[in-house]
Amino acid sequence: MTADQEVKPAAAAAVQEQEAHDEEHPLNTPWALWYDKKLPKKIDVGTYQSNLQKIATFSTVEDFWRHYIHVKRPSQLSRDVNLYLFRDRPNCAPMWEAFPNGGCWILKIKKKANVLGKMWQDLVFAAIGEAFEQSDVVGIAMAIRSKEDMISVWNADNSDDSVRFAIGEKLKQILMLDSNTLIEYKFHANSIRDMSTFRNAKPYVFAAAPPAATAN
Secondary structure, X not given: OOHHHHHHHHHHHHHHXXXXXXXXXXXXXXXXXXXXXXXXXXXXXXXXXXXXXXXEEEEEHHHHHHHHOOOOOHHHOOOOEEEEEXXXXXXXXXXXXXXXXXXXXXXXXXXXXXXXXXXHHHHHHHHHOOOOOOOOEEEEEEEOOOOEEEEEEEEOOOOOHHHHHHHHHHHHHHOOOOOOOEEEEEEHHHHHHHOOOOOOOEEEEOOOOOOOOOOO
């Protein structure tokens, strides 16, 4: 076989691969999956960073599914594991210090409720599908713990309360939470001070909107 004959099949394969990629459906932004395990409270940023692992990145719907089918479901994860889905861009990692002016909405889920798997999947689909309708949403997280689990939605900037509360309201809608469900919010600045994402978070209840008035 000549060198020319060897090159042509390789070139054709490269073209086919590119054409297949071109036919995929791009997401609004690239995303990354991260993983870590709960560490002792008093650690420095460097130790936290070394414990944090980026396990996959994707930028199309098809690429998302290639990775997602291999990710363990919440019921398969061991205790004290954290899983994150964050936008894949510079300086966007699941760290309070990356968004010192941001915070996160938190939903605590009792183990016996047995709903974490569906809620997490709904939240993943909502995030990559931009269902929150806010570019300020930078990622979501799931924390597996012994008594109750947590899922959270991170936003980058708390300067506009209307945006922050719109994200909380959308979280309630996506997960179909009833009007009495308590969700919490915590500023990252407070997390940096007390070294906890969840402790001392402020609780909120989003009341149902009153019915629209009808004309007589």
